[in-house]
Amino acid sequence: MTTPSPQRTETFPCGLGADGLGEVTRQIPADEPPPLPPNSQLEVIGKPIARHNGRAKVTGAIRFTVDVTLPGLLHGRILRSAMPHAIIRSIDTSLAARHPGVRALVLVARPGDALSATVRYVGAPVAALAAESAAAAEEALRLIRVQYDPLPFVVELDRARAPSAPLVHDSVSVPRGHASGFPAPPDLPLHGNVRGPATLQRGDSAQGFAQADVVLEGEYRTQVQTHCCLEPHAIVADWGSEGLTVYISTQFTSGVRHELAEAFGLPLSRVRVVVDGMGGGFGSKSMLGNYGRLAVVLSRQAQAPVRIALDRQEEQIDSGNRPATWQRLRIGARNDGSLTAIALRSYGTAGVALGAGVGNVADALYRCPNVDTAQYDVFINAGPGCAMRGPGNVPGAWGMEQAIDELAERLVLDPLLLRDRIDASPVRREERRIGAERVDWRRRHAPGADAGVVKRGLGMAQSLWGANVQINAACEVRALRDGSVEVLSSVQDIGTGVGTVLAQVVAEVLGLRPEAITVRIGDTEFPAGPPSYGSRTTASITPPARTAAWQVLQSLLREAALALEVAPDALMAREGRIIVRGEPSRGMAFRDATALLRTDCVSAVASRSDDYGGFRRRMGDAAIAQQDLGGVQFAAVAVDTETGIVRVERVVAVQDCGRPLNPRQIESQVHGGVLMGLSFALFEERIIDQQTGRMVNPNLEQYRLAGCRETPQIEVVLLENYQGRSATDAYGIAEPSNIATAPAIANAVYNAIGVRVRSLPLTPGAILGALGKLRAGA
């Protein structure tokens, strides 16, 4: 380690906004700005500022990756496996290669090479080509002849676990996991298609169960959910003599740049990655992807730019998905509710990939001395899963939050009261209190007590998510002589509005309006920003933005101080002016201060320092803050007991994310999280035909997403949780807002009908089945 940088001591506001703030003293780096007061005392931060690029979005002016055109652009297409499991004996590309429009062609599967020539799911890339038009590419693709030697396959989790099931992987092809433990730890045993377990043990669970007055056991299932980004995965790769430029719909420009440099043996300085508008990313756009790599290979071969944009079917079968899971939970408790032991065993499948665990909800959400968890990955012949909004903890909460409700009923305790006893988080306690008041929890009836055919019910569930931070996150702020200001970082705005938040943070420091700040992001020509996954973007990039802006301001104040003949620290920036503290009439316009600059521009680059007071854990570029993120959601449902239709009428989401920087954008994130959770709970499911191994609903017609008429009344209550951990004290919201929705709905459905449904999705068939209304033939 280098010598520690100079520090100074500061006192920060601390606590939940509601109950009067306390104070906390922290050591902070000397070159970082002083503590930010609570939002109520700020001009721009914490205010519902409109998106800086909202107008460009609704007028269509914003440029998405598929809008990028370059001279001589070629169109790439990928030939995909028609078989769920096969060895490719031969590929005849002679006709395709002779097609007049074709300019480049590569084989992904190379017959004779066992590893590459084995396809393991329908939709796996086999070959790719680039042609002068999309139609020519499509035509040429159809001219490729592939001969398959089919192998036995398995596409279902339970069947794949059987010792006699066809093997998806061999010892060479099996994925090995990541050193960081996500999506799965390395070097776990493999038996048949079952890999694992990844375990966690604390205390002595056998003893814990022996101490229990009540032991609850339950099995819970979740289905595969696909990402369904509105904007498809898309790339334009331009391999030129100067280097490689890639336009890609990505959650991580800087990460893709590293991947490209490594994969193609280029220095980082020769790789540029750009993204402007993005139509959503929920985990599947975190990396380059097989399609991205192919576009670059084709571009290099053709010496021309190549575009690949996946169509909806490709999106559904080969762009990642939320793995399906099965879990069994055993929870021991004393009569007063205190937990004595938790045992979890889970099997999940991410298709041919790893990462189908159920997260840390079971072991970390509630206080329990004895914990024993074992999580297994199971391979099936289906498209690879990947991280998706709250990976692990979404299925984890589906199980645990229902189990806790079931336990409460066994103990004859109100579910909120039980949680008050076993949940150590003061933040969630407050969230439960607020939510309960909003929904009038006391008037909740006994399960199934509603008379009539349509039964109403009320339920709640909690969320747990680590407050992630990317250390490798930098930002530059520039003030120009004419008074204009830029903020620059490679960080990308995937629709969450981080650009707007950056403008707010910089504007607050410089005493300007956010509209006055030019936001230049989504380009690796700028300082390397964080990824937009793990709900870490705002937490990682806004502190350096504020620090850089503050450093720029110090330079400006020095110039202004000379002109005003005061000491720099007697000055402050406010309402477009640099003024003398306590003497607002003395000062100059911000623009007049920048006019004094010796050069055209004063600039500062800052990077993310460690959280004040330190992190809980650090893994390479990433770290986890001391305090977790939470959130508590309440759902009100109406269940038609004759048709099995579940309607979610209202969701109250009480969420926290440290210091909220822009409540309007946060609400919009929470709406998205709730809708995605509702859609997951009621509708979505990847359905694979068991006979052919092919997804039968690879579109947005038969793969159902909640639409406008399924949207409930959503009320968002945001806590202000000040901890004095960074220059902005802001953390993430995207994932925590998605985790509690489905179990809250399930608990509400139980409250409505008095029967518990432990498998997703809650279709009419599932509800009628639970109500015992199914029978064969009449």
Add this chain to the structure above:
Amino acid sequence: MNVMQPFAWVGAATISQAAAAASGTVAEAMVKHTGAAGPEAVGILKAGGIDLLDLMKENLLAPARLVNLKAIPGLEDIVSEADGGLRIGSMVTLARLGEHPEVRSRYPALADAARGAASPQIRNVATLGGNLLQRPRCWYFRAQEYRCLRKGGEHCFAISGENQYHAIFANRPCAIVHASTAATALVALGAAAELADAHGAVQRLPLEEFFVSSQRDPQRENVLQAGQIMTAIRLPPLPAGTRMAHLKQGERDSFDWPLADVAVVLELADGLCRRAAVILGAAAPVPHRAKAAEQVLLGKAITEQIALQAGQAALEGATPLGKNSYKLPLFEAMVRRARARALARG
């Protein structure tokens, strides 16, 4: 991107022109399988194009020519007829049908069905004729990868496969459900189709006879021949005291197909039911007449008790598949509710 095959565009100005140009039906074209580019077809009629373009985008159909019906005069008319019935041109959109005052006041079940279909955007384009002639939504049928029985293959993939949205009645050898919800209402109303050919000959056929069961022919849903144009649907006059309703239940309300839909038309006199039509949609390869339910209602005063019996009787003869038995209680409830809604209309 799915890239469609090139095709020629023919704007027909008259019915005979269109009929002469329509040298094939979609059903025939899809059975003649020619190569990976999708079955070739000759001249295919296009109304709103919703279903047609879907098939073309999925490479299930590659017509050489599309014959547009839009410019033919008279096909968008809705006129009262001398006998008191209503004649609805085949090119009337679902949106217009659902809002038409005469349809809403005299045939509210049809207005229900039109207004409940698909989404506003689709209803603004989709025509009544196209709706009745659209092809089924079976997901094996809609995927190029499966050459199933209905596309000239040997095998039905649904019966032993993923059949949660398939038929519970008459589901052998093919288990599609008829896709049109308008058809459910029209069959209940006793509507007839008017079919014209290139020589000006016009055939009138009760809709119920127009549709073809999978047992009779699993490769077509109706008897439309190449060279025939559906020009109109005729609704018979209905005696005073006729009550009716159409109900649709989808998994979602937005942008979705029915899991089940039911049309009920009841003719009441002196408190007794003189004529009853109970038709189930999304239940069978054709709109399914629940004869036993109709029998329960006939000649009776329609009490709650009778309605309950009718609901149960509606399921008579059902042969649910592995994953769709939930449709039974669903239909049972919907028959009762449609009856209640019809009577409540007064």
